[in-house]
Amino acid sequence: MEQTEKKKSETLNGTRPNGQEGNKRVSVRKTYKLYIDGKFPRSESGRYYALTSPEGEMLANICRSSRKDFRDAVVAARKAQPAWASRSAFNKGQILYRLAEILEGRTAQFTAELVSMGVSESRSKQEIQASIDRLVYYAGWTDKFHQVFSSVNPVESSHFNFSVPEPTGVVSIIAPEENGLLGLVSVIAPAIAGGNTVAVLASSAYPLTAITFAEVVNSSDVPAGVVNILTGYRSELLSWFSNHMDVNAVVYCGSDAEEIRLVGENASLNVKRPVILSPGDWYSPQEENPYRIMELQEVKTTWHPIGQ
Amino acid sequence: MARTSKKQTALKFRGEWEYAPAPESKDHIRLEKKYGLFINGKFSEPRSGKYFDSVNPADETLLASVAEAGAEDVDLAVTAARSAYEKTWSKMPARERGKYIYRIARLMQERARELAIIESMDGGKPIRESRDIDIPLAAAHFFYYAGWADKLEYAVPGRTAGPLGVAGQIIPWNFPLLMAAWKIAPALAAGNTVVIKPAETTPLTALKLAEIIRDADLPSGVVNIITGAGSTGSALVNHPGIQKVAFTGSTEVGKMIQKTLAGTDKKYTLELGGKAANIIFEDAAIDQAVEGIINGIFFNQGHVCCAGSRLFVQEPVAAKVIRKLKDRMETLLVGDPLDKNTDVGAINSKAQLDKIHKYLKIGVNEGGEMYQTSCKLPSRGFWCRPTLFTDVSQSSRIVQEEIFGPVLSVQTFRTVEEAIEKANNIPYGLSGGVWTDKGSKIFRVTSQIRAGVIWANTYNKFDPVSPFGGYKESGMGREGGLHGLLPYIQTYSN
Numbered sequence A: 001m002e003q004t005e006k007k008k009s010e011t012l013n014g015t016r017p018n019g020q021e022g023n024k025r026v027s028v029r030k031t032y033k034l035y036i037d038g039k040f041p042r043s044e045s046g047r048y049y050a051l052t053s054p055e056g057e058m059l060a061n062i063c064r065s066s067r068k069d070f071r072d073a074v075v076a077a078r079k080a081q082p083a084w085a086s087r088s089a090f091n092k093g094q095i096l097y098r099l100a101e102i103l104e105g106r107t108a109q110f111t112a113e114l115v116s117m118g119v120s121e122s123r124s125k126q127e128i129q130a131s132i133d134r135l136v137y138y139a140g141w142t143d144k145f146h147q148v149f150s151s152v153n154p155v156e157s158s159h160f161n162f163s164v165p166e167p168t169g170v171v172s173i174i175a176p177e178e179n180g181l182l183g184l185v186s187v188i189a190p191a192i193a194g195g196n197t198v199a200v201l202a203s204s205a206y207p208l209t210a211i212t213f214a215e216v217v218n219s220s221d222v223p224a225g226v227v228n229i230l231t232g233y234r235s236e237l238l239s240w241f242s243n244h245m246d247v248n249a250v251v252y253c254g255s256d257a258e259e260i261r262l263v264g265e266n267a268s269l270n271v272k273r274p275v276i277l278s279p280g281d282w283y284s285p286q287e288e289n290p291y292r293i294m295e296l297q298e299v300k301t302t303w304h305p306i307g308q
Numbered sequence B: 001m002a003r004t005s006k007k008q009t010a011l012k013f014r015g016e017w018e019y020a021p022a023p024e025s026k027d028h029i030r031l032e033k034k035y036g037l038f039i040n041g042k043f044s045e046p047r048s049g050k051y052f053d054s055v056n057p058a059d060e061t062l063l064a065s066v067a068e069a070g071a072e073d074v075d076l077a078v079t080a081a082r083s084a085y086e087k088t089w090s091k092m093p094a095r096e097r098g099k100y101i102y103r104i105a106r107l108m109q110e111r112a113r114e115l116a117i118i119e120s121m122d123g124g125k126p127i128r129e130s131r132d133i134d135i136p137l138a139a140a141h142f143f144y145y146a147g148w149a150d151k152l153e154y155a156v157p158g159r160t161a162g163p164l165g166v167a168g169q170i171i172p173w174n175f176p177l178l179m180a181a182w183k184i185a186p187a188l189a190a191g192n193t194v195v196i197k198p199a200e201t202t203p204l205t206a207l208k209l210a211e212i213i214r215d216a217d218l219p220s221g222v223v224n225i226i227t228g229a230g231s232t233g234s235a236l237v238n239h240p241g242i243q244k245v246a247f248t249g250s251t252e253v254g255k256m257i258q259k260t261l262a263g264t265d266k267k268y269t270l271e272l273g274g275k276a277a278n279i280i281f282e283d284a285a286i287d288q289a290v291e292g293i294i295n296g297i298f299f300n301q302g303h304v305c306c307a308g309s310r311l312f313v314q315e316p317v318a319a320k321v322i323r324k325l326k327d328r329m330e331t332l333l334v335g336d337p338l339d340k341n342t343d344v345g346a347i348n349s350k351a352q353l354d355k356i357h358k359y360l361k362i363g364v365n366e367g368g369e370m371y372q373t374s375c376k377l378p379s380r381g382f383w384c385r386p387t388l389f390t391d392v393s394q395s396s397r398i399v400q401e402e403i404f405g406p407v408l409s410v411q412t413f414r415t416v417e418e419a420i421e422k423a424n425n426i427p428y429g430l431s432g433g434v435w436t437d438k439g440s441k442i443f444r445v446t447s448q449i450r451a452g453v454i455w456a457n458t459y460n461k462f463d464p465v466s467p468f469g470g471y472k473e474s475g476m477g478r479e480g481g482l483h484g485l486l487p488y489i490q491t492y493s494n
Helices: A008-012 A067-086 A089-105 A107-116 A121-141 A145-149 A182-193 A207-218 A234-243 A257-267 A290-294 B071-089 B094-110 B112-123 B127-146 B176-189 B204-215 B230-238 B251-261 B286-302 B315-330 B350-365 B416-424 B439-448 B481-488
Strands: A048-052 A058-063 A159-167 A170-174 A197-201 A227-230 A249-253 A273-277 A297-305 B037-039 B042-044 B051-055 B062-067 B159-163 B166-170 B193-197 B223-225 B244-248 B267-271 B277-280 B310-314 B369-372 B387-390 B407-413 B431-435 B453-456 B489-493
Touching: A058 A207, A067 A159, A067 A170, A067 A197, A067 A227, A067 A234, A089 A107, A089 A121, A089 A182, A089 A207, A107 A121, A107 A207, A121 A182, A121 A290, A145 A159, A145 A290, A159 B481, A170 A182, A170 A234, A182 A197, A182 A207, A182 A227, A182 A249, A182 A290, A197 A234, A207 A227, A234 A249, A234 A257, A249 A257, A257 A273, A257 B251, A297 B439, B037 B071, B037 B204, B062 B204, B071 B166, B071 B193, B071 B223, B071 B230, B094 B112, B094 B127, B094 B176, B094 B204, B112 B127, B112 B176, B112 B204, B127 B176, B166 B176, B166 B230, B176 B193, B176 B204, B176 B244, B176 B481, B193 B230, B204 B223, B230 B251, B244 B251, B244 B481, B251 B267, B277 B286, B277 B416, B286 B315, B286 B407, B286 B431, B310 B315, B310 B416, B315 B387, B315 B407, B350 B369, B350 B407, B407 B416, B416 B439, B431 B439, B439 B453, B481 B489
Parallel strands: A170 A197, A170 A249, A197 A227, A249 A273, A297 B453, B166 B193, B166 B244, B193 B223, B244 B267, B277 B310, B277 B431, B310 B407, B387 B407, B431 B453
Antiparallel strands: A048 A058, A159 A297, B037 B042, B037 B223, B051 B062, B159 B489, B369 B387
């Protein structure tokens, strides 16, 4: 009887289902915080919003990030970017693959969190598996997209001339509001696979898996600052994510015409590359392709004389 | 003649070897007194009823009166382009499309000298450059992209390629015909139709290109060339009938265009300003580097977005490089753009000359040490002596802002790290130059400069197969090569 009435939040926070009756262990619940520069700080603003399950049950207090939190995330991302970009392609691939490994091992935890936020158990498993597979997909691209999208250019003069992709730099990402895990992974993976660093706003409806994914990032040899994950309100943070002058590209997931216009206008302040993704189905194979990597790349052409 | 004075430290050429005038003849060029708009395959009077003058910046004489397209004219041009797109150009077998583009390339080659002369008269650039660089490259650009027309699927692995629709294109005055080629050729190859607006101070070669397009029997409306100034460009960018905007010009205007296009489905490429670092290491071949510095900043009077306008010299060789640079600058012949010996021609317009003069004042007021060559300048027209500033800092406005003139700022550095940091400490990221004899250093520095085009031991080289475009506030998208085709292609999942 007790088992069936067991609160979702207890499953979520690790109560053993067969705990001894009458001497029930009190579970240790997780505090969901932000992930900035490899650390888990609370929002500097001290603000939060209460996340509840579809049944109205309290799940967690989620940090409501401020402009300052985002700026901290950008500073961390900028600091980490050159070293991340200079990691070998092989190494970046291994680290992305490591993310998939760690995520696979935590399937139960992610399932519990997705279920607590109202996703059916079978759908949860499907979302986690698709997320793992997506990480493996992009892990495999890290040392291949340069080859596919580079060129040696046969110029008329006596020069060796070649063009290669290089990371755009720091990317701010408004992750999809739907599919709290798969959506998040689908936008982070191509950005970091290409050597960018990111500051991401997680889905406000599904923030738990985003912060737990930060733990996966934290334990997968991803250097501090490469992935920074914030929670909070999209409406409040959208301007800062798109108008920051030290951000090189902004990825917006959604279909709100007013928001898309705002992101585009703010992007023009420093000629950010705006990437607008309004997909219907994050599970679709069309949502994983090397062009997602290339949207966040610059092409550099180098001329070198031949002779002497 | 041997030099006689032993005390002489600097080379002195002037006064010993005078160059006789060697003007290019202009008797065979054909220029109308008045040009209409090229819409739907023919020249027509503008509905706006307005005309403006295009003058020769070298002597301020009137070259032609040119139509100013108003909103109604822009609408006519876009309608013609849309109709041509739907009825002929997108329906035509790609191979046939390619052959039309080849025809344009060939006709340009046939009329190359005429185009070069008009380019120099309208824009002020030396005939040596328009004849040897601008026009051949423009023709080669058409020739290159013509061949892409029936091979688009190889440009986008794993995808199917198709055109976007009507492209609205705005080009600058520094390489008028070449920029028209950069814009039109890939657009047509991918199956788009075009409405293009040349810059108001240099419309003439684009209008000659209209004649060539007419002579090539391109289907009416595939290329429409409308002249005008900012308001014409604005009407074009805002027209709901275009699917793509391609702009080359200042970062300021580029940002306005990007803002305007926010929230629309129009795709865009922006090729904007630059402030390139040209870095000379102590182990460079110094004389060669000096030639590269000269070419980097004085090519086309410095009216080059990728000009090497920030010189960085490693300290041990700084004094030597600056001395040799000044000597070499002194030999530059400034004057008649049509003279085949001229190195530096006329500043493109009065407005641009005023802007350059403003920056010279700013440079001096900020404490910079200004050096200008002693050459005589013609009495009429717009001219600026090759200029060099030392004693400047990273924060000097003449170091941070694009001047777009023959003005070089010189700074020094000690370590590779310092050079890279200084080179990148700017919102622009279009181009850069590196001079050293050490191969590994070249790759280290070229890979760390945040810019789209890097020249190692050379500078200001261009080729149709070579992608060109900027990082950061220097724009987005590439022009030239395979990568320059992509912004004109729509892709579909297979």
